[in-house]
Structures are given as C-alpha cells and as structure tokens.
Amino acid sequence: ELAELGELGEHSEHAKQVKQVRDDLKAHEAEITARIGKLARLVRNRSDTRPVECELQAHHDKGEAxxxxxxxxxxxxxxxxxxxxxxLPLVRDDPRPPQADAAAIDAGEPPPPGSYDGEGGLE
Known part of the structure; x- marks a missing residue:
C-alpha cells in the first residue's frame, strides 16, 4: 500500500507539472497570436501609431498656438x-518686457519663469 501511495503521489505531481506546462504553452500561444495580429495590421495599414512627444508653442505676435x-x-x-x-501676466519674475516672451518662443527658446507655460497657466 505504501508503494502504491508513493506511486500515486508521483503521478499526481507529474500531472500538476504537465498542467503547468500546458498552461504556460497556452499563454505563450496567446502572446504569439496577439503579436501576429499586430504585425498583420501594420502590414495591412502600412503605418504604425506611436506616441510622440509634442509641445505647445504660443506665438503671440501671430495670435496662434x-x-x-x-x-x-x-x-x-x-x-x-x-x-x-x-x-500676458501682469506680474513678472523676469525684468524683460512681455514682448520678449513672444520673440523668445518664436526663436525656439524656452519662456522665462513667470511667463505662459503653453498649457493655460504660468510657469
């Protein structure tokens, strides 16, 4: 009986290992299927959408963002x-005139502290 019990324990452990391997393979298959779908969409659409960092620039002289x-x-x-x-702000930390902000932004320079931050507020 002890031998049979030991044998059943080994079979049970083996069955658990087989189930774990099967579950791992299913998860891997799902990952591969998702990757294939994504690559197929890329080929079909001939484009890829990726996040790109952008900034909002206020051009006060032209009145546009x-x-x-x-x-x-x-x-x-x-x-x-x-x-x-x-x-434009009434109180400034920077002694330059407000028109300097627009010129600096147009030149690609970051605005000084206390000026428009490009998102509706002050820096």
Missing part, C-alpha cells in the same frame, strides 16, 4: 490662441 513635434520640429496642429492664452 502651434503643436510641434519635439523630435522633428514638424508642426502637427495650428490654431488661434484662446482668450486666456492671449493674456
């Missing part, structure tokens, strides 16, 4: 500045 890719400098979107974006 530009969304620009930071990696290529390409202009993605152009729109009119909102009323709140057109407002």
């Amino acid at each position: 530009l969304t620009v890719r930071t990696d290529t400098g390409e202009i993605i979107a152009r729109r009119a500045l909102t009323a709140s974006e057109r407002q």
Whole structure:
C-alpha cells in the first residue's frame, strides 16, 4: 500500500507539472497570436501609431498656438490662441518686457519663469 501511495503521489505531481506546462504553452500561444495580429495590421495599414512627444508653442505676435513635434520640429496642429492664452501676466519674475516672451518662443527658446507655460497657466 505504501508503494502504491508513493506511486500515486508521483503521478499526481507529474500531472500538476504537465498542467503547468500546458498552461504556460497556452499563454505563450496567446502572446504569439496577439503579436501576429499586430504585425498583420501594420502590414495591412502600412503605418504604425506611436506616441510622440509634442509641445505647445504660443506665438503671440501671430495670435496662434502651434503643436510641434519635439523630435522633428514638424508642426502637427495650428490654431488661434484662446482668450486666456492671449493674456500676458501682469506680474513678472523676469525684468524683460512681455514682448520678449513672444520673440523668445518664436526663436525656439524656452519662456522665462513667470511667463505662459503653453498649457493655460504660468510657469
């Protein structure tokens, strides 16, 4: 009886291992299937969508806001500045005149502290 009990224990352990391997293979198969689907969409659409870092640039002299890719400098979107974006701060940490902000932004320089941050507020 002890030998039979030991043998049954080994079979039970072996069955657990087989089940674990089967579950691992199913998970791996699901990953491969998902990858195949993604690659098939890429081939079919001939394009890939990826997140790209962009920044909003306020051009006060032109009255417009530009969304620009930071990696290529390409202009993605152009729109009119909102009323709140057109407002320059009354109190500034920087002694330069407010027009200097627009010139600095147009030149690609970051705005000084206390100026428009490109997202509706002050830096």
